[in-house]
Amino acid sequence: MLVLLVLVAGIAWTVGATDGEADPVAGSTTSSVPAQAELPSAGVVVVPPGGVAINDSPAGAVLQTVGAGLVLPYAVVDDEWLEVTTTCDEPAWLRADDVDVSGQADPGVAGPGFDLASAVVVIDPGHGGPWPGAVGPTGLSEKIPNLDIADRVRALLGTGHDIDWSTGEIALGGTYPPVASVFMTRDPDAVENGDFEAKLGYRAAVADAAGADALVSIHNNTVPKGSRSSPGTQVFHSVGAAGSDRLGTLLHQEVHDALAVFDVAWSGLADLGARGYTDAQGGDYFTVLSGGTPAAIVEGMYLSEPEEEALLREPSVRQAYAEGVYRGLVRFLTTNDWGTDPLPTIPWPGASPGSPSADGCVVPSAG
Ligand SMILES: [Zn+2]
DSSP, X not given: OHHHHHHHHHXXXXXXXXXXXXOHHHHHHHTTSOSGGGSOSSEEEEXXXXXXXXXXXXXXXXXXXXXXXXXXXXXXXXXXXXXXXXXTSOEEEEEGGGSEEEEOOOOOOOSTTOOGGGOEEEEEEOOBTTBOOSBOTTOOBTHHHHHHHHHHHHHXXXXXXXXXXTTTEEEEOSSBOOOSEEEESSOTTSGGGXXXXXXXXXXXXXXXXXXXXXXXXXXXXXXXXXXXXXXXXXXXXXXXXXXXXXHHHHHHHHHHXXXXXXXXXXXXXXXXXXXXXXXXXXXXXXXXXXXXXXXXXXXXXXXXXXXXXXXXXXXHHHHHHHHHHHHHHHHHHHOOOOOSOBOOOEEOOSSSOOOOOSTTXXXXXXX
16 A cells, blocks of 8 residues: 555656556556655665656656666655656656665675575676777677677676586586576676666776675777787776675686687786786776775687687687676685685775766666
8 A cells, every 4th residue: 555655746746747658567566665755765776667757856856768778876865756867877866666676685694605506796788878888800899799798798697596616517416506697787688788878986886885795897809018828817806895806817818718618829917817907096097996895807818819809709709708707706705705816905006097088978768
């Protein structure tokens, strides 16, 4: 009954919004939040089919109707209204009753005894929309394999598996149960098939608001410094969020080893491994890693090189990359292992980041 009352009040408040299209499935899901006073104080929302209106203030002017499948973090509640961060890293308000609300989880302590079935993981496919990332010699945009690899990681995390740690082989089984939740900052099942701009601050905010146990950003690299006998996988880990260095080394080892089965002329830097980079103030150089969630960026291979670009077009190679990320996450969450090749944290040696400006960023609209 309380749910019904909230819904009626909401209709009165948002004339002209999408209430007429209210999705009964979404409504029943959000009924786990029985009253506005009990809304979790932070969390993430998922926009249901049909989209949802976002407003400039609680019950204020409608800014637009944003598209289905967007994952929006929130950390402020005002009655039944949530202040979310849009994909353009701007504040906006929406009604909790119009969306699926997942309250902020309590992150567990990674290590032996961690309950994998309780884990919340955020997978972040790098770039998107007008920002292709690296572009290969025959025109493959990095944002495309990044999204597919991330989706494969999500599928792995969503199913129970056994892992043969001597070979790395992953099979359906019960040793490692499905995690509780996986959120993707760009979701191929979402509006625009997940191909939209997502600002770096937004990406970090999703992980923190979800109370995620880990955030992994999926990338591929450009402009190597030389040839190598094995993949030039690089990992950048957060310097501020505890556990990120261990996560980074595990991701480095597992992704490198997963890709090493492919026999091509590999490229990369001499001092590969997992490293943190600080900015001028000693904080995280990479904005996506600057939240409180254990986090790392994986640069699997060099899209700028013809042979590696060709590999990145192959579903089997994307699957191998994803399986490496999955094994790295499982080891991070359920063991005290460290991976190979930890490198000392150093100041970023280059100029300040050429982060895309907020100007021109568009939150994908419904329809
Ligand atoms: Zn990238």
